[in-house]
Amino acid sequence: MFITARLLANRHPQFIARTVFVQNNNVDDACRLINRILGKEGILEQYRLTRYYEKPFQTRRRVNHERCKAIYNEDMERKIKFVLRKNRHEPFPGCS
Amino acid sequence: MLCAIRNSLRAPLASVGRLFHTTPAQATEKFDHKRIPQDDEGVQGEKLVDLDSVLKAKQNLFPTLESDDLLFDGTPYKHLPVCNIRVSHNNTIFTLTDAAGVVKLLKSCGVEGFKNTKKGTNIAAQTTAISLAMKAIDRGIKTVRVKVRGLGPGRLAAVKGLQMGGLDIVSVTDTTRVSWNPPRPRKARRL
Incomplete structure (x- = not known):
């Protein structure tokens, strides 16, 4: 509940939204996971679509x-x- | 005899199941994505399928309210220095700031000696990242959080390069600016 409040209170909740912790120094996996999540949520798609009119x-x-x-x-x-x-x-x- | 059975089978099957749409969606002249080669945007793993199994296997992947005060190398998470990486198709820019946002180090692929199109390659990003990491360690910065903005060939290479340079990366954050009701973007490129 509190985490939702914090997400809503801040327009750009950095280091809490779209964040993945690196485990066992495995940076590659963390990047891959965040890319996967962004892709699945349609954020990357929206980014690419709005580059040009x-x-x-x-x-x-x-x-x-x-x-x-x-x-x-x-x-x-x-x-x-x-x-x-x-x-x-x-x-x-x-x-x- | 068999024929009769088959006929009796066929009738209910045909009435139950609707016909398949067996013609594939045709790519028209202007919509052929295959013609434009997919460029490397540093988003490997975007199409990875088994996300759920990955999530199940691992714990503590995502930040919680308490993660702000987690200690990394003796410093709370919220006081760790931040490495901002701005990735675009043509360049990659690194800025290392402290937790308050004061810039300590700045480096881009252009500064590193890559010129023109070479700036926008993953090799350039990796080399720059390594040299930035070396410099940061000289200044006594060892543990950082990473913020990545934008898509480009350097996206993955940059984060990897920081690690190769010896920095300890605690978390990877995406801060790509995405809007669902943006102002009108620039006009489309004509290829």
Whole structure:
């Protein structure tokens, strides 16, 4: 609770937000972890998107493309799951 | 006989499962990301998948309220000197400050002798970091916290170089300035 209060009280809560402690002098791992977290939270993406102005038509295109990709990925995952499923009615379809 | 079974199977299967979208999302002429080579931004591990297992395996990775007063090398965390690293595509700038923000040391890849495009490489960042670390140790600074701002080839190399130079890094903080309602950015580059 207090940590939330501190995060909210400060506009730029340094050394408490976006911070990773280095363990066993393993700096590489700490960097990787923080990069991973930033990537997952969409912070790096937002940073890259706001380097240059994106015209509205580009935004539309990008969003549409993302949608298409998401649909394709979801269905491909479904398809792969379907093909790799274990308990089939007919173990080897087409080989009667 | 088998055919009949298969037919009876096919009907419910077709009605239950919807058809797959089997055509991949086509990259159009202007949206082909593959054409532009991905440049090194020092964000290795961004796409790492098993974050949860990493987090589970380790304790005390993230700061808490008490971490301000944790002792590192005899100094509380909040009084440790800070090494600010400003990374961009074209340069990497290091400033070593004390806890209050007074600059003690400043070094950039340009100062180190790298000129023009060479400034923006990871090798330049690493060399500069090592020499800064040496200087810092001469001044008696041994343990630092690191703040990294911006994306660029030097991002990972800089932090690594500080360690190679002999500095003891306690924590890595990201202070990249990101806004979700920024003022209008500059116009897009034309490639």
